[in-house]
Amino acid sequence: MAANKITELFNINYPIVQGGMVWTSGWRLAAAVSNAGGLGVIGAGSMYPELLREHIQKFRKTSKKSFGVNVPLLYPHSEAIMEVIIEEKVPIVFSSAGNPKVWTSSLQQHGIKVAHVVSSVKFALKAEKAGVDAIVTEGFEAGGHNGSTESTTLTLIPVVKQKISVPLIAAGGIATGRGMLAAMTLGADGVQIGSRFVTSNEASSHHNFKEMVVSSEEGDTMLTLKELGCVRLLKNDFYHQIQKLYSEKASLAEVENFLGKGRLRKGIFEGDLKEGKLEIGQISALISEIKPAAEIINEIIEEFNDTSSEVAALKF
Amino acid sequence: MAANKITELFNINYPIVQGGMVWTSGWRLAAAVSNAGGLGVIGAGSMYPELLREHIQKFRKTSKKSFGVNVPLLYPHSEAIMEVIIEEKVPIVFSSAGNPKVWTSSLQQHGIKVAHVVSSVKFALKAEKAGVDAIVTEGFEAGGHNGSTESTTLTLIPVVKQKISVPLIAAGGIATGRGMLAAMTLGADGVQIGSRFVTSNEASSHHNFKEMVVSSEEGDTMLTLKELGCVRLLKNDFYHQIQKLYSEKASLAEVENFLGKGRLRKGIFEGDLKEGKLEIGQISALISEIKPAAEIINEIIEEFNDTSSEVAALKF
Numbered sequence: 001m002a003a004n005k006i007t008e009l010f011n012i013n014y015p016i017v018q019g020g021m022v023w024t025s026g027w028r029l030a031a032a033v034s035n036a037g038g039l040g041v042i043g044a045g046s047m048y049p050e051l052l053r054e055h056i057q058k059f060r061k062t063s064k065k066s067f068g069v070n071v072p073l074l075y076p077h078s079e080a081i082m083e084v085i086i087e088e089k090v091p092i093v094f095s096s097a098g099n100p101k102v103w104t105s106s107l108q109q110h111g112i113k114v115a116h117v118v119s120s121v122k123f124a125l126k127a128e129k130a131g132v133d134a135i136v137t138e139g140f141e142a143g144g145h146n147g148s149t150e151s152t153t154l155t156l157i158p159v160v161k162q163k164i165s166v167p168l169i170a171a172g173g174i175a176t177g178r179g180m181l182a183a184m185t186l187g188a189d190g191v192q193i194g195s196r197f198v199t200s201n202e203a204s205s206h207h208n209f210k211e212m213v214v215s216s217e218e219g220d221t222m223l224t225l226k227e228l229g230c231v232r233l234l235k236n237d238f239y240h241q242i243q244k245l246y247s248e249k250a251s252l253a254e255v256e257n258f259l260g261k262g263r264l265r266k267g268i269f270e271g272d273l274k275e276g277k278l279e280i281g282q283i284s285a286l287i288s289e290i291k292p293a294a295e296i297i298n299e300i301i302e303e304f305n306d307t308s309s310e311v312a313a314l315k316f
Numbered sequence: 317m318a319a320n321k322i323t324e325l326f327n328i329n330y331p332i333v334q335g336g337m338v339w340t341s342g343w344r345l346a347a348a349v350s351n352a353g354g355l356g357v358i359g360a361g362s363m364y365p366e367l368l369r370e371h372i373q374k375f376r377k378t379s380k381k382s383f384g385v386n387v388p389l390l391y392p393h394s395e396a397i398m399e400v401i402i403e404e405k406v407p408i409v410f411s412s413a414g415n416p417k418v419w420t421s422s423l424q425q426h427g428i429k430v431a432h433v434v435s436s437v438k439f440a441l442k443a444e445k446a447g448v449d450a451i452v453t454e455g456f457e458a459g460g461h462n463g464s465t466e467s468t469t470l471t472l473i474p475v476v477k478q479k480i481s482v483p484l485i486a487a488g489g490i491a492t493g494r495g496m497l498a499a500m501t502l503g504a505d506g507v508q509i510g511s512r513f514v515t516s517n518e519a520s521s522h523h524n525f526k527e528m529v530v531s532s533e534e535g536d537t538m539l540t541l542k543e544l545g546c547v548r549l550l551k552n553d554f555y556h557q558i559q560k561l562y563s564e565k566a567s568l569a570e571v572e573n574f575l576g577k578g579r580l581r582k583g584i585f586e587g588d589l590k591e592g593k594l595e596i597g598q599i600s601a602l603i604s605e606i607k608p609a610a611e612i613i614n615e616i617i618e619e620f621n622d623t624s625s626e627v628a629a630l631k632f
Contacts, residue, residue, distance in 0.1 A: 014632050121534040121601075140456065141468045149535035152457045152468040154489035154498065155598040159534045162602070173470035182470065182498040185627055218437040218475045219465035249565050282471040285437075286478070305631050311501055312628030315621050316330050 073098020389414020
């Protein structure tokens with residue numbers, strides 16, 4: 001088995017990071033992924049600090065492998081979350097949505113590796129300057145929060161790669177072995193996969209949501225709420241109501257008022273497909289089955305290896 | 317040298333199609349590309365029928381190789397353009413922006429191969445049903461006209477590939493050998509490259525525009541005018557004036573009135589970087605030099621071959 005920058009940095013078998021997704025990535029999914037040779041990541045963005053501690057401890061009872069915790073830095077409890085992470089000696093933190101300068105070096109002083117998620121060259125340079133151990137580039141096709149430059153994975157990998165020297169993990173639009181190989185062909189050292197793991201048996205997302213993801217088709221997601229942080233959503237009733245407000249030239253306050261609170265929990269965790277906020281990536285169009293995370297990883301690696309042999313024959 | 321579906325279909329050495337771009341792709345660029353082993357394409361979208369005839373005849377004085385003509389089907393002169401194409405025995409037509417049923421079979425009856433450009437699975441299925449010889453999938457990152465589903469190349473290639481059986485040419489976000497290999501890893505049989513050839517010596521686009529393209533960076537293009545057909549543009553004064561109209565909640569008529577006519581010619585052909593409409597792809601951020609089209613092709617193929625050897629070693 002080949003080693004590379006990401007497998008060595010994170011002490012894993014395959015350079016596949018499972019995205020730390022709200023209401024989806026608890027200890028159960030993270031442990032299944034880590035036990036199968038990838039890097040499981042617990043998504044702290046939908047957890048109070050003490051719940052995160054419980055997830056970390058349950059992970060450790062289920063897996064002896066390496067794992068990470070994803071922390072959106074602008075999340076109100078991020079300071080208390082970081083304290084739990086340090087106390088529990090979590091090996092790797094994926095930080096996103098915030099300034100990487102604030103936490104990177106103090107986490108590293110505790111022996112924690114830090115990867116930061118970016119959507120543009122500008123933020124990649126900031127992250128490298130903050131001293132992160134790896135950078136995750138998240139393209140326009142990714143689900144959930146998204147960047148304002150709208151750069152796609154195909155564009156973002158090579159332009160960021162040109163400017164940074166730390167390892168690069170590509171995210172956005174990757175769900176298969178072919179997608180993983182394409183990203184590495186463009187210069188990525190590894191990949192972060194989100195949507196595909198939403199449809200794993202171990203994901204804590206609601207079955208209704210998983211079913212909607214596997215039955216979705218090309219064109220069924222769209223980036224919206226651009227002035228409120230930009231998110232990619234499945235086009236359900238909730239999405240269409242937002243578009244109606246825009247077409248009526250509603251004010252920002254009216255849109256915010258309509259959104260209210262708890263829409264992600266309602267959609268992803270409680271399975272309310274009409275009123276919930278259903279964050280998912282474009283590549284959901286390619287995902288057709290709910291299955292165990294270990295099978296997903298095995299399929300991806302098998303397709304990756306088969307395709308790399310196939311590609312070797314391509315010469316002009 | 318390997319043969320594949322696209323090199324055989326178009327009778328060329330490399331499965332690289334040069335995008336037929338308005339005010340950019342005349343006989344000079346098309347002949348340079350075809351002579352270097354790719355498929356040169358004359359862009360009829362900015363030509364009156366008799367000017368197209370002149371370009372076809374000049375191409376033939378400069379190259380004995382295969383070539384194509386790109387025809388936006390909604391263009392007012394498309395019928396007269398097709399007559400010229402049939403009379404001049406053009407071997408290949410790339411149709412876009414319109415219904416592929418209207419022209420495909422009558423062109424094929426004259427021995428002309430037809431490829432149709434699509435931006436979604438829905439249009440790919442329509443094109444296959446119309447009997448086209450190949451389908452060009454154009455992702456969200458592509459310059460100029462663009463689709464409403466906003467699917468990126470990374471998403472679009474595999475989802476279209478799953479549903480069609482005719483050869484697939486990937487466009488949008490491809491400018492290098494690595495990009496070409498990534499597209500073929502995802503299932504494409506060949507690639508269409510636009511932006512990179514805008515910055516060739518032989519492109520008829522203005523030098524000012526070429527200079528702006530090579531100096532542009534990640535985040536410098538954006539998709540806009542969504543209710544008027546969707547185009548990706550460099551963010552110049554003209555672009556910012558459009559955004560100002562949107563932020564003032566201008567009516568569609570006000571936006572159309574501001575656009576006026578002749579903006580593409582002004583920007584791309586006359587080099588007015590402030591008032592012109594500057595269509596270009598996201599991947600312009602990766603392009604840094606103006607050089608001969610033949611050198612571009614050689615560089616792409618060399619990088620493609622080197623990378624396919626490199627990728628062969630990737631196994632987990």
